[in-house]
Amino acid sequence: MLELLAQTALNATYAASYIALVAVGLVLIFGVMGVVNFAHGELYMLGAYAVVALYADAGFPFFLAAAVGLIFVGIVGIGMERTLFRPLRDNPLGGLVASIGFLLILQSLASVWFGVRMEHIPPSTQQILRFSDSVSLPVQRLYVIVGAVILLTALWLFLKRSRFGWALRASAQDPEAAALQGISINQTARIAMFIGAGLAGVAGALTAPLVRTFPYMGHSVIVTAFIVIIVGGVGSLEGAVLAAVIYAFVHTFVTTFFDGVIADIVGLSLMLLVLIVKPTGMFGTADRA
Amino acid sequence: MQPDPLSSESALLQIVGASVNYNKVSAVRNLNMKIPHGGIVTIIGANGAGKTTTLRAISGLSKLSGGEIRFDGGRIDNLNPEQVVARGIAHVPEGRRVFPDMTVEENLRTGAFLRRDQEAIESDLSAVFGRFPRLEERRSQLAKTMSGGEQQMLAIGRALMAKPRLLLLDEPSMGLAPVIVEEMGRIVVEISREGVPVVLVEQNAELALGLADYAYVLETGNLVLEGPAKELHENDHVRRAYLGL
Numbered sequence: 001m002l003e004l005l006a007q008t009a010l011n012a013t014y015a016a017s018y019i020a021l022v023a024v025g026l027v028l029i030f031g032v033m034g035v036v037n038f039a040h041g042e043l044y045m046l047g048a049y050a051v052v053a054l055y056a057d058a059g060f061p062f063f064l065a066a067a068v069g070l071i072f073v074g075i076v077g078i079g080m081e082r083t084l085f086r087p088l089r090d091n092p093l094g095g096l097v098a099s100i101g102f103l104l105i106l107q108s109l110a111s112v113w114f115g116v117r118m119e120h121i122p123p124s125t126q127q128i129l130r131f132s133d134s135v136s137l138p139v140q141r142l143y144v145i146v147g148a149v150i151l152l153t154a155l156w157l158f159l160k161r162s163r164f165g166w167a168l169r170a171s172a173q174d175p176e177a178a179a180l181q182g183i184s185i186n187q188t189a190r191i192a193m194f195i196g197a198g199l200a201g202v203a204g205a206l207t208a209p210l211v212r213t214f215p216y217m218g219h220s221v222i223v224t225a226f227i228v229i230i231v232g233g234v235g236s237l238e239g240a241v242l243a244a245v246i247y248a249f250v251h252t253f254v255t256t257f258f259d260g261v262i263a264d265i266v267g268l269s270l271m272l273l274v275l276i277v278k279p280t281g282m283f284g285t286a287d288r289a
Numbered sequence: 290m291q292p293d294p295l296s297s298e299s300a301l302l303q304i305v306g307a308s309v310n311y312n313k314v315s316a317v318r319n320l321n322m323k324i325p326h327g328g329i330v331t332i333i334g335a336n337g338a339g340k341t342t343t344l345r346a347i348s349g350l351s352k353l354s355g356g357e358i359r360f361d362g363g364r365i366d367n368l369n370p371e372q373v374v375a376r377g378i379a380h381v382p383e384g385r386r387v388f389p390d391m392t393v394e395e396n397l398r399t400g401a402f403l404r405r406d407q408e409a410i411e412s413d414l415s416a417v418f419g420r421f422p423r424l425e426e427r428r429s430q431l432a433k434t435m436s437g438g439e440q441q442m443l444a445i446g447r448a449l450m451a452k453p454r455l456l457l458l459d460e461p462s463m464g465l466a467p468v469i470v471e472e473m474g475r476i477v478v479e480i481s482r483e484g485v486p487v488v489l490v491e492q493n494a495e496l497a498l499g500l501a502d503y504a505y506v507l508e509t510g511n512l513v514l515e516g517p518a519k520e521l522h523e524n525d526h527v528r529r530a531y532l533g534l
């Protein structure tokens with residue numbers, strides 16, 4: 001029993017890692033630009049395809065492919081900012097609608113380029129860390145955990161220590177007051193979009209050998225991310241990380257001990273409970289960011 | 290060639306025939322103002338007179354629908370707020386607008402966002418802490434946990450961190466206890482004596498006319514009176530409408 005608990009905790013940690021990467025990006029984009037990016041799941045999907053194309057098909061090293069996934073999807077994010085969200089800056093609903101349109105475009109492009117079949121790619125490592133007979137962690141999953149810890153720590157340091165990190169936080173807390181300090185909202189929006197999209201992309205890239213890659217894979221990811229950021233508080237990065245951990249543990253444990261459908265129901269109930277008890281989320285304030 | 294009436298050397302900031310509309314509704318009309326290279330100029334007026342709109346137009350937050358604004362000889366009315374800041378205009382907005390989830394020190398340093406002169410930034414930070422000892426005591430406290438008066442000090446300190454050549458203050462006395470208002474007044478005078486010209490927007494006309502050298506009176510978007518602050522303080526209309534005398 002203890003071993004099953006330990007194994008389930010490891011599985012949950014893996015799930016929490018990629019969910020946190022996706023959710024934190026979504027929160028960052030919402031915080032700085034006030035836009036709900038519905039295409040976020042498709043950015044995750046693009047990152048996964050970067051690994052399918054570069055690592056599985058073209059034979060480049062896995063980590064190189066994942067890094068390209070991060071940067072490429074980050075650049076797609078910059079493009080979205082410039083062409084979709086900037087012209088609609090004073091119209092958050094318009095930004096949301098535009099992101100839904102973009103989501104459909106990305107799905108269609110992926111279907112055309114890669115086909116709609118599910119891609120199963122070979123793992124980049126067969127190694128497994130064995131803690132006991134029935135407790136183990138595939139190194140491929142460890143990569144996701146370590147990647148998430150490194151990237152989220154780097155993001156935290158960037159936001160707390162660097163000049164542009166402060167600018168990002170200032171823009172998120174009060175865009176107009178930030179402009180009065182000489183902070184360009186175009187610039188902070190571009191940085192937020194690069195980081196937010198890049199984190200979704202790298203989450204898809206790192207998990208690609210562990211899941212099935214297909215054009216519609218973003219759906220379930222974004223639904224989970226939405227639940228997580230509502231639980232954590234829409235404007236809070238720390239809240240998103242903590243809520244990702246809580247959600248992943250609850251969901252993984254319920255899946256293991258009951259089943260996946262019940263786990264989904266419990267996850268949604270968790271969200272409803274938070275909305276009833278504290279509508280702004282565990283860490284949220286009424287403001288964005 | 291005709292001499293250009295706008296290139297008058299005497300003013301640091303000049304507003305010429307400026308109008309601002311919000312969604313077609315006019316907020317200020319045909320405004321003319323001159324802000325000299327030193328001292329305190331106040332803009333007084335009742336709620337909705339257009340005082341905030343005037344400051345927002347200067348700092349590029351609101352676009353003009355007509356007229357122009359010149360700073361130091363160059364037009365600034367077509368610039369973004371961040372470009373106006375770069376020219377040397379710092380704006381303490383109505384309601385303080387400190388960054389709530391950043392610490393006092395982070396707020397202050399954000400005021401120096403465009404500066405790269407690291408050593409001068411450090412000494413300016415010490416100077417702000419010298420002027421506002423409360424801020425130094427609370428340097429690692431989140432801005433949202435500060436009192437109204439402290440937040441106003443923080444907003445002014447943040448603006449000073451930009452090393453401005455012109456300081457715009459929008460109702461710094463709003464919502465503050467009388468002692469704090471008095472202290473605020475002393476600080477504004479001190480800042481202007483140290484060489485930073487100040488535009489002070491106030492509803493508290495008694496306070497503003499006491500501090501300022503020159504005053505403009507706005508009523509529903511129109512400039513109705515202007516003159517040396519002492520003279521306006523004795524003006525019948527001003528006494529009746531704004532000083533309650």
Ligand SMILES: Nc1ncnc2c1ncn2[C@@H]1O[C@H](COP(=O)(O)OP(=O)(O)OP(=O)(O)O)[C@@H](O)[C@H]1O
Nearest residue numbers: 311315316334335336337338339340341342343492
């Ligand atoms: N964002 C806005 N949208 C529409 N109308 C606005 C906006 N801001 C101000 N106004 C209108 O413009 C006019 C001038 O407002 P402004 O805020 O400049 O007045 P004010 O003199 O600063 O008043 P107060 O002393 O109350 O701050 C008012 O009629 C106001 O209703």
Ligand SMILES: [Mg+2]
Nearest residue numbers: 340341342383
């Ligand atoms: Mg006002």
